[in-house]
Amino acid sequence: MLRGFLKINMKKLLKNNLVIMIIFSVVVLTMPIWMQPFGAAYPDILQKFVIFGVFAIGYNILFGLTGYLSFGHAAFLGVGSYTAVWSFKLLTMNIIPAIILSVIMSGIFAVLMGYVALRRSGIYFSILTLAFAQMCYNLAYSVLTPITNGETGLQLAKSDPRVIDRLFSEAGEGLPSTTLFGIETSGYSGFYISAVVMIIVFYISLKIFNSSFGLKLKAIKSNQNRMRYLGFNTRPYLLTAFVISGMYAGLAGGLLAATDPLAGAERMQWTASGEVILMTILGGVGTLFGPLLGVIIIKYFENIFSAINQLDLHSFYSIFPTWLENAMVSISSLFVGEGWHMTLGLLFMLVVAFLPGGVLEGMQLTYKKLTTYVSKKRNKTGGESKKETGVNHGK
Amino acid sequence: MGSKAVLQVTNVLKTFGGLKALNNLNLTIEEGTVHAIIGPNGAGKSTLLNVCIGQLTPDTGTVEFDGQIITGLAPHEISQRGISRVFQTPQIFEDLDILQNVMIPALAHIDGQFTFNAVKDLRHRNEVKRAAMEIIEQMNLGDQLHDRAGAMSRGNKRRLELAMCLVQKPKLLLLDEPTAGMARADTNQTIEILKKIKATGMTKVIIEHDMNVVFSLADRVSVLAQGTIIAEGTPQEIRESEIVKEAYLGGAKI
Structure with a gap:
């Protein structure tokens, strides 16, 4: 009885927003500790986890809720980065104005792009967004060189005006670094600042998911025609979702620039858009945590797997006899180092083919199987009352 | 009755290629009535509803709802009007x-x-x-x-x-074969529900093949064949009309 009661209460508790947010914040902020065993506890990759987390959370608001597959979100990431770097160059090295401006700027771009692209749905929408993003990318590379500094990428220079900073102090020796009211925003402090931003925007996305606005977006995904015949003008809803997710991407771009103040055109390329789609699908589209899981998996592969070399492999397999060691190393080396894309590709194919709900769904299924297995086993030993077993509390 | 018209379809023509799905159709739905539309397959019943809700725009003619022309409005605008x-x-x-x-x-x-x-x-x-x-x-x-x-x-x-x-x-509810493909028990339950709604005085248009449903619910019946209304009247009149038997029921006794 008590066990059942506790179980139900736990379920209720886990549905409470506050509880979710507390657990989530603790998990995110302790990342430097629990990432240690995975060899990923250094600031550079941790920053990537949370910043691309922001990107994926935002992407999920569009793709997960409305089902509109945008192939152009990298454009907003790039716009955000360029805006932030320009803010560092012209205004101040403080990241607050930079981030606010990058969110506003990408929002403006998202309105323009969404207004055009959302006239179509399905594959045509995807193609329109792709075209827009590639156009931005090519412009950044060529015509807009005065703004984007073309191939070299936009960087800080000593001669930059930095109007607001100059009001308070003289230009120092060497390049200044980005700060948040005096706190340097690289390294671990950069991670913590980005993590706090991600926690805030995660909360916003949680609110959107549970609001009636979110409900309407889900309904649009399910049956857009029905929405129209029920009296909904669907386009403004879609545009809002599009702009919100574009602003998330701009925020991510701004944060990227805040932790490392340079911006290049390659950030806008279609591969970058593809990456966020990959992250979202791999983790679990339309779920709250799935995209974040996808971010961690992909960024982990990108940074850790690609760094493994033959020597690492040899030491890993050193317990085997030499012939086996050599064989294992030659097989494994296909999947690490330069070959990390192959591992990722295989993983992606497996997930899409067998777990359309992403890794998160896989984890839920395993958990369910495990709990039913455990309760069955306990029942066989005869310790528990029969009522407990096989009870399926739904999702 | 003689109360005011909720829906007024005037001279609506809708063609698909060479086919005249609706051929200068005129129809008036009066407020508070349950109006059944019957007719053989391909007579244009569903096309008529599609024109009413803005899914299709007629080639010529107008649809008036509550005294205002709604042809050419977007589906959501029409829905918003009721x-x-x-x-x-x-x-x-x-x-x-x-x-x-x-x-x-x-x-x-x-x-x-x-x-x-x-x-x-x-x-x-x-x-x-x-x-x-x-x-x-x-x-x-x-x-x-x-x-x-x-x-x-x-x-x-x-x-x-x-x-x-x-x-x-809604001020006007359009039902496109509400009992098609239902089991007998489900059909009866649906009829009960529809009767309950009828008591509220909501205007309804029902497209239906099941004559039991039509004759137990409808105040008026229009018979549609080849895109035009060929007969209109009370269920009793329609049941006895020779034209209808000819066109729709193939002369069989019902």
Whole structure:
């Protein structure tokens, strides 16, 4: 009885927003500790986890809720980065104005792009967004060189005006670094600042998911025609979702620039858009945590797997006899180092083919199987009352 | 009766290629009546409804609703004015649960015209939920509140769609074969529900093949064949009309 009661209460508790947010914040902020065993506890990759987390959370608001597959979100990431770097160059090295401006700027771009692209749905929408993003990318590379500094990428220079900073102090020796009211925003402090931003925007996305606005977006995904015949003008809803997710991407771009103040055109390329789609699908589209899981998996592969070399492999397999060691190393080396894309590709194919709900769904299924297995086993030993077993509390 | 017309279809022509799906059709639906439209397959019944809700635009002619011309308006604008339709194949939100399915049309009342107002949203949430629950109970779906709509039986899906339309309290409800493909028991239940709604005085247009349904519900019947109305009258008149037997029932006795 008590066990059942506790179980139900736990379920209720886990549905409470506050509880979710507390657990989530603790998990995110302790990342430097629990990432240690995975060899990923250094600031550079941790920053990537949370910043691309922001990107994926935002992407999920569009793709997960409305089902509109945008192939152009990298454009907003790039716009955000360029805006932030320009803010560092012209205004101040403080990241607050930079981030606010990058969110506003990408929002403006998202309105323009969404207004055009959302006239179509399905594959045509995807193609329109792709075209827009590639156009931005090519412009950044060529015509807009005065703004984007073309191939070299936009960087800080000593001669930059930095109007607001100059009001308070003289230009120092060497390049200044980005700060948040005096706190340097690289390294671990950069991670913590980005993590706090991600926690805030995660909360916003949680609110959107549970609001009636979110409900309407889900309904649009399910049956857009029905929405129209029920009296909904669907386009403004879609545009809002599009702009919100574009602003998330701009925020991510701004944060990227805040932790490392340079911006290049390659950030806008279609591969970058593809990456966020990959992250979202791999983790679990339309779920709250799935995209974040996808971010961690992909960024982990990108940074850790690609760094493994033959020597690492040899030491890993050193317990085997030499012939086996050599064989294992030659097989494994296909999947690490330069070959990390192959591992990722295989993983992606497996997930899409067998777990359309992403890794998160896989984890839920395993958990369910495990709990039913455990309760069955306990029942066989005869310790528990029969009522407990096989009870399926739904999702 | 002689009360005012809710829906006035005037000289509507709709062609698909060379086919005249609606051929200068005229139809008047009076307020508070249940108007059945019958006719053989391909007579243009569904096309007529599609024109009424703005899914199709007629080549010529007009549709007037509540004294205003609605031809050329977008579907959501027409719906906002108070026309709701139950489709022949249930059009529901398969991925959402039943409560959500009914809450969405209830929300359309408040902000079908888009407003991004979170405060308003919260204020109306309980009200919307209550309205939705009430209708769901009426449709005997209350015990499946959180079931995924897509997993329901066909009969239940139809009842859910009817609930979705009713929660909007439309001035005019269009029903496209509400009992097609239903088991006998489901059909009877649906008739009961429709009779209950009839008591509320809502104007309804029913397209139906099942004559039991037509004759037990309708106040007036129009017979559609090859895109035009060939006869109109009370169920009794239609039952006895020779033209109708000729065109539709093939002379068989009913």
